[in-house]
Amino acid sequence: MLSKEMIEKYVIISPEVQNAMDKNLPIVALESTIISHGMPYPQNLETALSCERIVRENGAVPATTAIIKGKIRVGLSEDEIKFMATSKDIIKCSRRDYPYVVANGLNGATTVATSILTASLVGIKLLVTGGIGGVHRGAQETFDISRDLQELANNDIVVVCAGAKSILDIGLTLEYLETFGVPVLGYGTDEMPAFFTRRSGFKLDFKMDNVDEIAKTAKTKWELGLSGGVLVGNPIPQEAAMNEAIINEAIEKALVEAEEKGIKGKETTPFLLDKVLKATDGNSLKANIVLVENNARVGAQIARELYS
Numbered sequence: 275m276l277s278k279e280m281i282e283k284y285v286i287i288s289p290e291v292q293n294a295m296d297k298n299l300p301i302v303a304l305e306s307t308i309i310s311h312g313m314p315y316p317q318n319l320e321t322a323l324s325c326e327r328i329v330r331e332n333g334a335v336p337a338t339t340a341i342i343k344g345k346i347r348v349g350l351s352e353d354e355i356k357f358m359a360t361s362k363d364i365i366k367c368s369r370r371d372y373p374y375v376v377a378n379g380l381n382g383a384t385t386v387a388t389s390i391l392t393a394s395l396v397g398i399k400l401l402v403t404g405g406i407g408g409v410h411r412g413a414q415e416t417f418d419i420s421r422d423l424q425e426l427a428n429n430d431i432v433v434v435c436a437g438a439k440s441i442l443d444i445g446l447t448l449e450y451l452e453t454f455g456v457p458v459l460g461y462g463t464d465e466m467p468a469f470f471t472r473r474s475g476f477k478l479d480f481k482m483d484n485v486d487e488i489a490k491t492a493k494t495k496w497e498l499g500l501s502g503g504v505l506v507g508n509p510i511p512q513e514a515a516m517n518e519a520i521i522n523e524a525i526e527k528a529l530v531e532a533e534e535k536g537i538k539g540k541e542t543t544p545f546l547l548d549k550v551l552k553a554t555d556g557n558s559l560k561a562n563i564v565l566v567e568n569n570a571r572v573g574a575q576i577a578r579e580l581y582s
């Protein structure tokens with residue numbers, strides 16, 4: 275955690291989140307890259323607001339993270355969320371970009387990596403996202419491994435996601451997490467979910483049917499001095515899950531197009547997300563919204579156990 279002095283210098287915590295911190299109420303951090311770069315307007319705005327509402331309805335306080343005019347923000351107002359959803363000059367901000375964006379008074383959307391980092395600066399223990407970044411397909415050649423995995427490994431936080439998209443190499447992503455000691459818990463499943471679909475074919479070691487088991491695992495990890503994160507794979511609700519063949523075809527095509535166009539680095543994930551969305555006539559966007567909202571609900575429930 276940052277010292278009080280450094281929090282004052284660099285961070286603005288919203289009154290609602292500050293009040294929750296003072297009273298030790300459950301807090302759920304939410305990322306902002308999904309708002310600025312992961313979904314089109316107006317669904318990005320609607321989803322960001324509905325996730326905040328769902329977190330509140332489930333007894334926790336939402337803390338959307340971002341960098342606005344160089345200030346690290348924990349908890350945004352509705353107007354600020356709208357700004358993140360509509361402004362064109364928002365940098366997708368990973369750890370590498372973070373000090374530059376802050377030092378130069380710029381606007382940054384926090385990825386899972388920098389949302390974890392931001393949450394940890396102020397001591398928040400849980401983050402909700404849609405899908406995490408991971409080891410990209412072909413990473414053996416490109417070295418493209420999302421910073422999300424390292425931040426997850428290095429910070430004491432529970433991250434709730436709907437698994438990883440098969441734009442990534444899910445098997446290698448799980449291997450990487452194992453190397454860095456991150457438990458991956460399947461909520462009601464014994465497989466790593468694949469974001470748009472409930473199954474990926476990759477088995478998880480731990481299936482948990484109750485949120486208190488998840489909170490207990492995280493607490494035990496930290497009490498034992500085993501610092502670092504815990505990843506929860508929460509499958510998309512059955513009724514919203516996509517047809518596996520259709521989504522896989524869209525992903526394969528998007529990967530070929532990215533290769534042909536020479537898309538690299540931080541552009542890769544937003545490029546693939548956009549192509550998949552277009553190839554599925556917007557159906558993938560509907561699925562995406564349902565799964566994020568579902569994560570917000572489960573995340574708030576886990577947070578309540580964590581803080582109890």
Ligand code: PSU
Pocket residue numbers: 305307308311312313384385386387404405406407408419420421422439469539540541542543547
């Ligand atoms: N996966 C999604 N939607 C997203 C992202 C990932 O299904 O919006 C975003 C998240 O913010 C994640 C980031 O942290 O992309 C990963 O980017 P990269 O692969 O460049 O590390």
Ligand code: MN
Pocket residue numbers: 418419420421539540542
């Ligand atoms: Mn990358």
